[in-house]
Amino acid sequence: MDVGVTLPSLKSVCATCSMRELCMPIGLSDTDLAHIDTLVGARTRLRKGETLYRAGDPLTGLFAVRVGSLKTAVLAEDGREQVAGFHMSGEIVGLDGMGTEWHVSHAVALEDSEVCVMPLERLEKLAHDMPTLQRNLRRFLAREIGRQQSVMLMLGSMRAEERLAAFLLDLGARYRRRGYSGSEFVLRMTREEIGSYLGLTLETVSRLLSRFQQEGLIRVQGRGVTLLDQPALRELCGRKA
Amino acid sequence: MDVGVTLPSLKSVCATCSMRELCMPIGLSDTDLAHIDTLVGARTRLRKGETLYRAGDPLTGLFAVRVGSLKTAVLAEDGREQVAGFHMSGEIVGLDGMGTEWHVSHAVALEDSEVCVMPLERLEKLAHDMPTLQRNLRRFLAREIGRQQSVMLMLGSMRAEERLAAFLLDLGARYRRRGYSGSEFVLRMTREEIGSYLGLTLETVSRLLSRFQQEGLIRVQGRGVTLLDQPALRELCGRKA
DNA sequence: CGACTAGTTGAGGCCAGTCAATGTTGGTGG
């Protein structure tokens, strides 16, 4: 990848970043973009398995995923981990801490990844003079709320096969939005993490993937997945009345 | 209640509102409060069962619950309803729409209630000149994220009895924060709504309430609930490793 | 009082969890 180490390229990171429209969906003028660039403090690389922040850490800023993917998860008191979300390039992580000044979840890289760090104090200052950024910020928070609401819907009222179908379709849609194939992709997470996210056990996830394959809905080869019959998958997770 | 119809009292609604610290947790100066008052457009009364907004409605503003309580819920395509939250006095509803300009959930009064309306355009204008409000606004969104994350944890990894215990304790804590008893209160919602929120059926909720009573953890009399043994309830929903 | 909604309780079945054995993959070091 073009992971710039040269200073010149760093100077206009955002303006040339292919993930720009995802990070900052509302149109920014060129001068705005120049300002945004001053926001991004540094880019951090994470190796697979490395932790970006932990629950309890003070919130120092937000992070934009530039390359790779992360999971965020919360811990119950007894140590059980519940995956709260998977985050790919162009998405913002760290929002969970903005209510309390500390993070309530932790974020771990699922593969070698790179994130842009946006320190909080710069964010606040910049947001004050820049209504557009302000609006974007709120939009992120609100979008996160919407996302979580659909997860709650899923966990609360869907059966296992419906959840998995919805999960696969969602992943596909997100890859498509990034210019990748929406029907053929590689799972970056383990069966256990998928299960945790969906409120299922890893065995159930594995069994269902096998069954979906047998039924001709998908093809699975380890972590590689091909969605063969998306209408049927949609049918599966949609109406059942 | 002192539901003011006189204009003078309306002029300084927020300054005297007992729910102030809940609505606006970050200290506001007196002049700030005066400004906030200009924010609150009107107070609306809702009879039990009345709808405050529906999914698809354009987002016109936020609502602060002043008296009573509401539920918010989302609809699946097939018409199933999933309760997303219960909201009591001092809480803000309507945040769900801020990502998209339209509401994604609907809000219904569980009892006769009263909400303060905060029109969006005033909110935006005021927030621009008032960093404190700005921060409060973000804080609400972020707090909502945190709340939903714990619901996800609950739905994803707790068993039925754990969920119900957590639910009862949460309700108690919220009543206590409002100056009511935290161990003796009235459920404002039906068993079915509780079940929908917890991802259970109404029968399971009913059975569990009976069982909790048999075990001496609570006392139930229709919608009246007394928490008799909170430590045990906490034990129930906490560690099980 | 009848009609309706909300709630309780029971019987039975199924979906998904648990436990366990085996297979597969990828990384590491000799």
Next chain:
DNA sequence: CCACCAACATTGACTGGCCTCAACTAGTCG
């Protein structure tokens, strides 16, 4: 390059928790 190991994944047998269906009761409101 291969052997080895650990983590990840698959599959089967069994169990049990929760859902479904159903009957019955308790309030509530015209």
